[in-house]
Structures are given as C-alpha cells and as structure tokens.
Amino acid sequence: MSNRTISAGNNPLRHSEDRRLPRIAGPSGLVIFGVTGDLARKKLLPAVYDLANRGLLPPGFGLTGFARRDWNAEHFAEITKEAVQKHARTPFRERVWKQLEQGIRFVQGEFDDDDAFDRLAATVAELDAERGTGGNHAFYLSVPPGAFPIVCKQLARSGLSQSEDDAWRRVVIEKPFGHDLRSALELQEVVESVFPGDSVFRIDHYLGKETVQNLLALRFANQMYEPIWNNHYVDHVQITMAEDIGIGSRAGYYDGIGAARDVIQNHLLQLLALTAMEEPVSFEASALRAEKEKVLSAVRLPRNLGKHSARGQYGSGWQGGEKVLGFHDEDGIPPESVTDTYAAIKVDIDTRRWAGVPFYLRTGKRLGRRVTEIAVVFKRAPHLPFALPDTEELGSNALVIRVQPDEGVTVRFGAKVPGTAMEVRDVTMDFGYGHAFTENSPEAYERLILDVLLGDPPLFPHSKEVELSWRVLDPILEYWATHGTPDTYRPGTWGPQSADDMMRRDGRAWRRP
C-alpha cells in the first residue's frame, strides 16, 4: 500500500506511473519588466494566456507589468488583450480572459526609481492578499542586458528578491548573458548576489526544450547512431542558424553585439555541446550539465583565427522580390559600425571521440532562408568498388537534424539511378513529425514559463556553461576587433565570399540548407 499521508514531498494522488496527470504550477505571480517590448507583446503575454486557456496556470495567478510608459492597470490589460487576440495560439475565450484580467496589475516607473519598486513590492503583496499568490513570484527581465544589474539591485533593495517560509522568488534573464567573458562574470555576480543559483533561469528562446529533448532522444534512445558518432566515421559537423530577416527595429540592441555574440555564444555552442557531448548518466539537470560543461571545456580554437573565421554585413538590394536595406542603412546604425551580421567559425574538440573532426558554426541575418540545423557529414567510403564515372555524382553521406522550422531528420545517402547504366547519386530520406507538429504541442514560451513557475530548470544553461562559451568566443571577438572589417554580402545569399573561402581552405564546402 502506498503512503497516503499528505506532506511536502508526498502527494498520494501522484504516481510515477501516472503519465497523464499534468503538473499545474502552485499559486504564483509573474512580474514582467519591459512589458512594452516586442517580445512581451508577441510571445510572453500570449503564452501566459495560452497557458490559462489550457488550464495549466495556477489557480490564483497574478500578472504584473512594469514599464516606463504612463499606463494604469486598465491600459495594460487592454494592451495585453490586444496582444493575446493577435498572437495567441489558442482561440480567444472571453471568460478565460476575464479571469486572467482580474489578476493583471501595472506599475509605472524607471529602473532607478526607488519609489516605483516600493510600489511594485506593495502591488505584489496586494496580489498575495487578494489573489492568493502565496508569496511566490517570478521576475521576468525582458530588458536590455545593461539594465540587469540595476533591476537586480532594486529587487534586492525593495525586498522583492527575498521570500518567507516555503515561498519562492525566481528571476528569468534572457540571452545575451553579457557581451564577453568579463561582463558575463560581472553580470553573474550581480544576479547571483541577489538570487541563489537555482533561482536564476537563463533563457535562450531559440533553444526550446522540445529541441533539446529531440536531440537527446535521437542520440541516446537509438542504437544505430552511437557507433558512428565519432571521428572514425564523421568527417565534420556544420551547425547553422540562418535568418532571412534583417535587424528590423532592433538597432539599439544589435549594434555592438552582432551575430557571433547574439547567436554563436549561446545557441550554436549549446547545439554543439548537445551534439558532441558524451552520454549523460541520467537526464537529471546536474548530469546533463556535467556533460555539456565537459565538452565545452574541450573546445579549442584554431591557431590562425584569420583563416578559420569569417564575418560579414548584409548589403542592400533585392531579396526574394522585396527591396531591402543594407545593414548600414538601417535606422540607428552608425555608418562606421563594424558589427557582424554574419559570423562563421571553426572549432575543434579535444577529446578522443572528436579529435580531427572540425565543427563549423555559422549564423547570419538576411541569408537564403530561415533555418536552423545540425549537419553531421560523414567520411566517404574508404573504397568504392565501382568505376570512377559511376560514382561521380556521389557526395558524402550526411545526417541532418532540422531544428526549425519543420523539425525532423534528413539522411543523405547514395542510391542507384534507375536504368541500365550503373550510376550512383545522392538521394535524401526525410522524417518530419507531422506538418503542423507545433499546432497542438506547447509552444516554447509556454513551456518555458511553466518550467519557471514549477521551478523545473534542467535544460536551462547554468552560469558555468555561459562562462565556458565566452571563453571560446572571446579570442575571436578580440581578433576581429583588431583585424580588418566585416565583408559585405548580398541579401538573400549564404554569406560573404570569405566564409566560402574559409571552408575551401579545408577542402570542404558549406551545405546549402
């Protein structure tokens, strides 16, 4: 007979074999800083509503906005409603909205305004009393990284970062986590002086939990990949994240940051870690983290950075039937800006498994199409028992993990062309988990918010990983700062010529995703 007493660690209604039972967060509140921003309106607020609509938000939930804008709670509720109606994934239901609306609050103020934070503390306390949020609150910092320290200090000063008894306080920060190793460490120190390490949720919104879990399943739930997942069979790995859009209205954020800091430091190095790491002993947060940290600490940069890296800026021109601005013509970008909108680097991994297998990472804006993928390119067969012309069209076998859009796996291999002549060419085999896989599966942000409210951090990168990633990238950024300027590339293409040259030097070529 199982234990039927109800206590902090034992709920007689929960059984490990009951896989259907959803976890619903306990009473809690979410405070969003920078609630007037794009991200809040397009992603965060709709995700909160979607969670409410699916019945996964706690009974007794409070949503507080904090921004400079001179609004009151009604204004904010109205803006939220608009955002929800426009961007939510699930249908709009007036009744669901009404009950969510009752927990909406707004606090107006600047980050350096002590008064505003005292008002915020009062509002949060009021939610505890009126809505029964029980002193549990998450602070979502959807603000430029420069503002993290002051917000954290204010949260500490106003007492918001401390909780009583069993209640929790958590903080969510978004990438980029600093702009180099030094600033990352500083930021870490500030954040972790206010919130304990386990209460800090670092979010890389490019890297949904679903993606990570897909990758782990592909690698570790199957027998057929592991034997070839090493330098005996793999020639090299290409990890790509391409966007077809420009920087849009984000000049203020983007200038001085650039593609390498924005994407390679967190997203691509995380994908690299997941692709290259050894099998974790379990999927506990700590075990997974240990493996990622190990492999990240083994990443080594090439000696000649000039030859094995490339960067670029998109020019102006026609892209897919649309006239687009060059990077330097974008609103808010100074003409002398040397910020990279395209970055490609080569790294090696000093482990027995990967010695001699280069990993090529590239990312950019205004590229050919929107795609994120990991391509594991295999060595050619050591001996081909065919006449040379028969296999002229045969390339290397490849396993491509498509991260987004259209999540799935593609395998490229050689097959005989039908007909009397013996001729082998590359063909692809494709698996996609349904055309509209995301339609009924929780979107990344919903899962993310739910994990924060549940206190479930396994897949969020830890400060150590952030630090290791900066250690990889810092020398490249320093090299770029003192050597030359970015090359220009045509919008809608796959980056500057220098990126192709970088691959040609190694006798390889970028895959066209």
Add this chain to the structure above:
Amino acid sequence: MIITLNSTTSSQIAARLVRLREEGGAVALGRVLTLIVSTPPEHVERAVDAANDASREHPCRVLVVSPSADGDGDDGLDAEIRVGGDAGASEVIVLRPRGEARTELDSLVMPLLLPDAPIVTWWPATPPASPSTDQLGAMAQRRITDALECPAPGDVLAGLGEGYRPGDTDLAWARVTLWRGLIAAALDEPPFTPLTAVTVRGNTQHPSLLLLAAWLRQSLGIPVNLEHDDAPAITGVTLHRANGDVVMERPVDSTILRISEPSGVSHRVSLPLRTLSDSLIEDLRRLDPDDVYGKVLTKALPALREATSA
C-alpha cells in the same frame, strides 16, 4: 481529395495508395501509427473529424471499418480514400463491407496496415464486450473505447472492467485528466492537512465522474460521496479537510472552475469540457498500457460501486 472505389478489395486499395504516392506524392510515409476506427455508419464523420485533428499531432493512417447495417445490398466491399484537405495530416481510408464481407474484418485491414508501426483501435460508439479479443482489437497495442457514447455508460464500464487487458483505455479517463490535475495540485501546496472525505457532484451516470471518484477513493483511502445533479458532466468536487472544505465548482455551461479555500480566498481557473479530439490526442500520446487506468477500472470502480450501493 476523395477517391471512391466500389466493389473493390483491400489489395486494390493498397495498390491505389501506392499509385497515388507515385503520381503526386500525396501520401506521405512519415506516419507514426495506424489508427483503426471500428464504427457503425452513423458515427463515421464524427470519428473521422476527430481523427483528422489528432493526426496533426500524431501523423497516422486512419482505417475506418464501418460495416453496413444488416441485409444492406449484396456481398462486397466499397471504399473511400481521402487525402489532402479531406484528411488533415493523415490519410483516411473508409472501408464499407457489405453482406458476407462483413466477416473476418482483420483480413480487411491487414494489407493496409503501416509496416512496423503500432496499431491503435478505437470504438467511437458501443465497444465489444472484450476489446482485446475482438478481431480488430486483438491486433492492436492500444484499444480505445468511449463509454460516454454508449446508452448505459456505467454498465459499459463494468463490462470493460471484466474484460480488461493491459492496453485498454477509455476516453472517459482522458476527459477527466484536467480535473485530476487540479485536485492533485491542491494537495501539492501547504498546509498539508489530511483529508477526511471527498464529495463529487454532477451526473452520477457520467463515466468520467465514476472514474474520478473511484480514483480519488483508491488513492486517498477515504470515503467518497457522490451527489447527483442534472448536469451533462462533473459540476464540482469538495475536499473535506481537517481545517475546512476546499470547494471546486464548475456550474453547468461554464468553462471556469471556481476554487474556494477554507481561508476564504477563492480562485478561478479555466476548465472547459474536453472535446473528443483533445481526449483522443491525449490517448495517442502514450501507447504503452495505462496501468493507473487499469487499476481504477478493475479494482477501484467495483469497490466504489459496492461502497455507494451499500
């Protein structure tokens, strides 16, 4: 696109599917399961709609087996192939055997099953007494019934309990998942005061209510009272705790659940009635036997019946 094939055979249908794929690539290969739907003609469209919705999360081939009513026409098989817009993210094949062709139904679907992929059989209306020994049920890993759609759901559940084999589930169980989640969440939070009894209100003939009550009684080991009111489903659950009652109410026609704590604080959460598609999607998410359901159906439910009739 709907292709109608009259007086055909299963292998002709299979050949036609291959040809469709060659001509237009209309039929994709990346399917994760075959869903067999065993239903009388009047439920075909309702079932196909739900299956199409479910196929967006679980790409599948849907085989609808719908024998014509007795004495309808001569012996033979009519079929429809639906692909593209008429089939969601799946391909739907409706098989309508007539006369003698209505026997040996498993041989009818055999050539059309996806190689290696798991099979799920679903009865959208009255199920056979023992799903696992039914011809279409025996070949499946997972057998899904729907007691709610039967004239006497309580008796159907009792019958399903007697014939239960691991791998059976009923959609009435999926319909009650959110309720279970909310009740479990109430016990996750302090103060962890013990429960003395539970009252479940609503239509006491509703199979979901019976399963919920049985599950609570079994897991908590305390008396569970049933209170009948004329509602389509469950309208409320009261947790009687040492420090007062936690009352959860969802009035008829409302999608909002109101939770009142002993302290006087009350919350509202969204709890709409679950649609057929939602329930089917949930059931297809896991294809291994649902042991918790099995225990509730075979042990807790008879015990609840005994306790409430005494």
